[in-house]
Amino acid sequence: MAWTRRNFLLAAGLGTAAGPLVSFQSATSRPAADNRSKQQKFNNWREVRAHFNLDPKYIHMAGLLLASHPAPVQAAIDEHRNGLDQNPTHYLYDHRQDLVAEIRRNAAEYLGVQSNDIALTDSTTMGTALVINGLSIRPDQEMLTTTYDYYSTHTSLKYKASRTGSKIKEIPLYQDIQTVTEDEMVETLINGIGPKTRLVTATWVHSSTGLKVPIAKIADQLQQLNQNRSEEDRVLFLVDGVHGLGVEDDSLTSLGCDFFVAGTHKWMFAPRGSGFIWGKPETQDDVTPTIPTFTGGAGWGGWMTPGGFKSFEHQWAMAQAFAFHQQIGKKRVTKRLHSLSRQLKQGLSSMQHVKLYTPLDDELSAAIVCFDVEGLTPKAIVAKLRASNIIASTTPYETSYARLTPGVYNTPYEIDRVLKHLHDLA
Numbered sequence: 001m002a003w004t005r006r007n008f009l010l011a012a013g014l015g016t017a018a019g020p021l022v023s024f025q026s027a028t029s030r031p032a033a034d035n036r037s038k039q040q041k042f043n044n045w046r047e048v049r050a051h052f053n054l055d056p057k058y059i060h061m062a063g064l065l066l067a068s069h070p071a072p073v074q075a076a077i078d079e080h081r082n083g084l085d086q087n088p089t090h091y092l093y094d095h096r097q098d099l100v101a102e103i104r105r106n107a108a109e110y111l112g113v114q115s116n117d118i119a120l121t122d123s124t125t126m127g128t129a130l131v132i133n134g135l136s137i138r139p140d141q142e143m144l145t146t147t148y149d150y151y152s153t154h155t156s157l158k159y160k161a162s163r164t165g166s167k168i169k170e171i172p173l174y175q176d177i178q179t180v181t182e183d184e185m186v187e188t189l190i191n192g193i194g195p196k197t198r199l200v201t202a203t204w205v206h207s208s209t210g211l212k213v214p215i216a217k218i219a220d221q222l223q224q225l226n227q228n229r230s231e232e233d234r235v236l237f238l239v240d241g242v243h244g245l246g247v248e249d250d251s252l253t254s255l256g257c258d259f260f261v262a263g264t265h266k267w268m269f270a271p272r273g274s275g276f277i278w279g280k281p282e283t284q285d286d287v288t289p290t291i292p293t294f295t296g297g298a299g300w301g302g303w304m305t306p307g308g309f310k311s312f313e314h315q316w317a318m319a320q321a322f323a324f325h326q327q328i329g330k331k332r333v334t335k336r337l338h339s340l341s342r343q344l345k346q347g348l349s350s351m352q353h354v355k356l357y358t359p360l361d362d363e364l365s366a367a368i369v370c371f372d373v374e375g376l377t378p379k380a381i382v383a384k385l386r387a388s389n390i391i392a393s394t395t396p397y398e399t400s401y402a403r404l405t406p407g408v409y410n411t412p413y414e415i416d417r418v419l420k421h422l423h424d425l426a
């Protein structure tokens with residue numbers, strides 16, 4: 001039997017009118033902090049930077065790993081922690097439902113989707129695993145992935161294949177990072193699909209090279225291909241969007257994938273240990289929950305939100321991160337991050353002793369910049385930058401590169417300083 005939300009609810013004995021699994025007393029008042037500074041606009045990037053507690057001694061260019069909480073997010077965490085410490089039971093009973101609803105509302109507004117289609121998770125990894133684990137797939141069907149997808153995707157696919165008997169097919173998405181085009185990626189992925197393909201995975205922006213994958217163009221082709229397939233044979237499209245979210249200004253509906261997963265503790269600046277899954281209304285019933293929800297809220301996203309008590313002070317402060325990005329302005333963030341990245345890439349590409357791997361083209365890149373310096377290992381490059389108080393990272397893949405990731409708190413002046421240091425490594 002194919003799983004649908006309806007028969008899932010029936011099997012769980014909950015019926016279609018089931019309410020939250022934990023009941024609540026009516027809300028009492030909470031200090032008016034949830035919408036703090038929602039209307040605030042930033043006049044310049046210095047004001048944005050002033051919202052971060054980042055050590056000014058350093059140039060921070062590894063923000064793709066883990067966010068520093070900006071002031072409104074930290075204030076919300078502190079408020080929830082105090083509330084929980086003073087009276088855990090009442091704070092939980094009185095506020096949880098409203099806080100979860102606020103997060104989903106703010107996230108939906110930012111993402112351009114409906115809040116009922118959003119599930120709250122702890123990370124990209126959790127979202128990826130929940131979607132793949134909950135996917136309806138037959139033993140004779142196949143899951144198509146690419147060599148450049150992330151470890152969490154590959155491992156979740158392996159677990160799923162071993163449980164269900166379904167197969168995994170892995171293909172390279174392009175031949176050479178120096179010559180890759182959008183058309184090549186779309187064509188390669190679509191050509192990799194066979195009659196038994198049930199799932200296609202992609203990573204919006206690769207953390208290995210900084211390459212941006214044309215998600216909307218792939219989704220477009222998949223939509224055409226699916227017109228000739230029955231519902232159980234339809235190809236579903238799962239995207240790990242963690243390094244595009246908070247950088248690019250596309251709405252999720254314009255990306256066109258079926259499932260989008262991301263951690264919000266990187267580019268979004270939400271609390272560490274937060275993320276979400278979005279499921280397209282037309283196809284979301286092809287994925288059913290793995291972990292029982294407690295108070296996920298309404299809709300598929302509610303049922304997909306894993307339960308168990310959590311580090312609530314962190315999860316509940318997610319709303320302020322989406323609001324913070326909206327206050328800066330989605331388009332402004334995209335423009336700024338592309339501008340800083342372009343400055344960095346152009347500087348690097350003009351250096352004889354540096355090899356740039358991330359494409360210069362804005363269509364093929366976001367805000368991750370990967371490179372090599374002649375005669376130095378990636379680790380040695382990062383160590384040398386660190387000695388100059390510049391924070392970089394290495395890519396954790398078989399072939400490793402040095403990596404710099406401009407954030408909204410960086411300035412063109414800082415990029416120039418980084419370039420000067422790299423220039424002096426010759």
Ligand SMILES: Cc1ncc(COP(=O)(O)O)c(C=O)c1O
Pocket residue numbers: 064065122123124125126150152203205206207240242243262263264275
């Ligand atoms: C492409 C990609 N997906 C997922 C992750 C892991 O994210 P999370 O910590 O949110 O699971 C990373 C690395 O941090 C990554 O580079």
